[in-house]
Amino acid sequence: MKQIIAMGGGGFLMDENPLLDDFILKRAKGRESRVCFLATASGDSDRMLVNFYTALGPRCRATHLPLFRREHSDLTTYLLNHDVIYVGGGNTPNMLAVWRVHGVDKVLEQAYEAGILLCGLSAGALCWFQTGVTDSFGGPLAPLESALGFLPGSFCPHYDGDPRRRPTYQRLIGEGMLPGYAADVGAALNFVDGELVEVVTSRPEVGAYRLERREDAFHEERVPARYLGEAR
Numbered sequence: 397m398k399q400i401i402a403m404g405g406g407g408f409l410m411d412e413n414p415l416l417d418d419f420i421l422k423r424a425k426g427r428e429s430r431v432c433f434l435a436t437a438s439g440d441s442d443r444m445l446v447n448f449y450t451a452l453g454p455r456c457r458a459t460h461l462p463l464f465r466r467e468h469s470d471l472t473t474y475l476l477n478h479d480v481i482y483v484g485g486g487n488t489p490n491m492l493a494v495w496r497v498h499g500v501d502k503v504l505e506q507a508y509e510a511g512i513l514l515c516g517l518s519a520g521a522l523c524w525f526q527t528g529v530t531d532s533f534g535g536p537l538a539p540l541e542s543a544l545g546f547l548p549g550s551f552c553p554h555y556d557g558d559p560r561r562r563p564t565y566q567r568l569i570g571e572g573m574l575p576g577y578a579a580d581v582g583a584a585l586n587f588v589d590g591e592l593v594e595v596v597t598s599r600p601e602v603g604a605y606r607l608e609r610r611e612d613a614f615h616e617e618r619v620p621a622r623y624l625g626e627a628r
Contacts, residue, residue: 399423400514400546400587402521404553404579406598408451409444409484409517415598415624416584420515421456423586424479432478433460436494437486437519440464444484456480463494475503480513483520487532488540491519501544508546518553521585525551527574529565537564539573547587550576556602557581565607566614575608583621595621 401423406416421429431452435444440462452458461474468474475481481504483491495501508514514524522528523543528551530540537560552565555578565578577585577592580602586594595604600623607616 397511398508398589399511400508400524401516401584402524402547402551402553402577402579402587403515403517403584404521404555404602404604405485405517405557405581406584407482407517408447410581413598413625414451416582416596417452417455419584419586419596419624420480420482420513421452424456424513429456429480430478431456431458431480431482432475433458433482433484434463434500434516434520435460435484435486436463436500437488437491438484439486441484441486448482448484452482461500463498463500466498471498471500472503472506475500475507476510476512478507478512480515481507483514483516483523485516485518485520488519488522488530488543489532492523492543504544505546514546515584521553521579522551525549525576528552528576529561529568531558537561539568547590549574550607552576552578552607555580555605566616569607569609569614570612572609575606577619578605578607578616580604585619592619595619597621597623598625599623600625
């Protein structure tokens with residue numbers, strides 16, 4: 397089973413509660429999960445790494461893969477020896493460029509095919525799609541081309557966290573961007589074998605949306621979601 401969990405924002409980096417991270421760990425092996433964090437999009441930020449180990453270290457077998465101070469020569473063996481690969485936020489095109497230089501993009505494809513759970517928020521969610529909306533180029537929001545393409549279509553994170561996101565994504569869809577999904581901060585889309593099977597949220601008011609072009613204009617529809625707090 398090939399599985400990706402794409403968060404519009406949230407998780408240990410943005411949320412005050414652990415519901416989305418709980419959801420991720422339950423999809424793997426719980427406390428025995430081997431979780432590797434990639435903070436490439438933030439330049440291997442020490443702050444992000446500290447947050448990761450503080451939040452998830454007691455709850456799984458936590459590791460990380462540094463690329464700006466690379467320590468591992470055999471990235472294939474290292475990454476494929478995990479149950480979850482968790483990608484943080486930051487600059488998406490810079491992250492993709494670094495991954496491609498080091499061959500991480502190819503290893504992630506192997507991990508996906510092998511059934512290792514891939515997940516992340518913001519840049520760590522957008523990267524799995526073909527294209528999407530990013531603020532990584534400075535100035536106005538812009539399309540990101542040539543992402544990894546493990547999932548078809550487009551993606552827009554932070555849909556409720558930045559007032560520019562919704563109108564920009566709607567406009568781009570109307571102009572012909574590939575159809576796709578938008579996710580609020582605190583919403584996660586769970587894909588299995590390339591198909592969306594569930595949307596879950598860490599707060600009851602947030603959600604995810606399906607956008608596509610119809611008759612030369614955008615069409616947006618909210619996707620049914622399950623609030624994870626109801627099960628606690």
